[in-house]
């Protein structure tokens with residue numbers, strides 16, 4: 001029963017996202033590429049696979065994190081954070097969560113073992129809104145976990161029911177935004193691009209040239225400015241993708257991450 005409910009919920013979300021992004025990409029295309037591109041079927045499978053198993057895979061690391069925080073972080077701090085107004089907790093959680101995810105993402109590029117998992121996301125040579133879903137489940141678990149650590153350590157997210165709502169709000173905002181930043185749209189948003197991540201910001205993250213390994217932030221480009229990884233010129237990347245090979249079929253994309261490639 002739960003499985004069919006989850007599949008239906010994901011299908012409704014997918015329909016809503018497609019209804020939004022397919023027309024946008026048709027009318028405002030940054031690059032000429034088919035709406036139904038080569039990797040689209042694989043990416044749809046990733047969408048449902050990750051949508052179904054991510055929360056299951058995240059459950060025990062988050063439970064361990066919550067238990068560790070209860071033992072290690074003073075209760076007074078946890079209570080003080082829990083007593084902050086919701087709007088302040090949401091803003092603080094977005095900023096701190098983005099800092100954690102920034103470093104999780106950056107390590108996924110800089111540490112070869114993690115890159116084996118994360119390179120699945122970077123391998124397509126055509127990028128659009130649906131590319132957002134294309135990721136190894138363990139890559140997503142790692143980055144999400146890194147984003148959650150600061151929320152639990154500071155007491156912004158707590159094991160109590162009221163606190164549990166916050167990671168869900170932060171996660172939902174992050175997920176919807178991450179579809180947008182992958183969209184193949186030619187919009188340039190001026191000064192706003194310095195404040196919040198945009199398609200032009202994230203497409204440079206997918207470049208396959210000397211400027212790769214930039215623009216790690218999910219939401220706040222200022223983090224890349226602070227940590228020295230911002231690249232936001234007026235030009236566009238020549239090509240997307242990775243240097244190494246990536247198997248074409250999804251099962252081998254998942255298993256290659258466990259095998260060292262030289």
Ligand SMILES: [Zn+2]
Pocket residue numbers: 105109118122205
């Ligand atoms: Zn990346």
Ligand SMILES: [Zn+2]
Pocket residue numbers: 121132182202205206
């Ligand atoms: Zn991406």
